[in-house]
Amino acid sequence: MDIDAVCRSLTGVGLVDAVILDTETTGLHPEWDDELLSLAIVDSDGRRLFNSLVRPRHHEAWPQAQRVNGISPAMVWDAPTADELSDVVSSFVSDGHLVVGFNLIFDLKFLLCEEIISQPPQITFDVMREYARVHPRRSGRGSRGWVRxxxxxxxxxIAFSPHNALEDARATAGCFRALLGDESYVRAVQAQRGRER
Structure with missing residues (x-):
């Protein structure tokens, strides 16, 4: 199966224009002042395009998040703040790029709340939600469409070490490519589009 052709059919752009991003944060709610701690962007082959720790502007400690992602206050002491990353990140998350993520809405909320990007990207692909469309029995936690x-x-x-933005972005890139080559997914999407016509 030609996954680049599948990508073009589903999104209007090819794999060469895909960027996959992931974040680590101080918590789950940017609207309640949680902040970025790490941001990684890779291409569709998992090659690193950008990877940086991020120094929060308001938080001095985040013990619960630190237990999950291992990022301590000392690790981000001399890292750039979110506003210092805006130019480089917005060049990747821009018109013409397909922005891919796993539970992408979570990452984009942080990028928007921290004003790293000024508006949501136009072309997106959420691997979590797309996977859950065709593998609903594997989706857990009682929330339709939520899967780890x-x-x-x-x-x-795909083997990886979770809760590291770069590792998670690379794993998401691998899952993205695998999903585009998953015949059950492609058939399901084509059938849905046929019903919508």
């Missing part, structure tokens, strides 16, 4: 990256990666035979 670890579970999707395991399904496609």
């Amino acid at each position: 990256l670890e579970d999707v990666a395991h399904h496609y035979g």
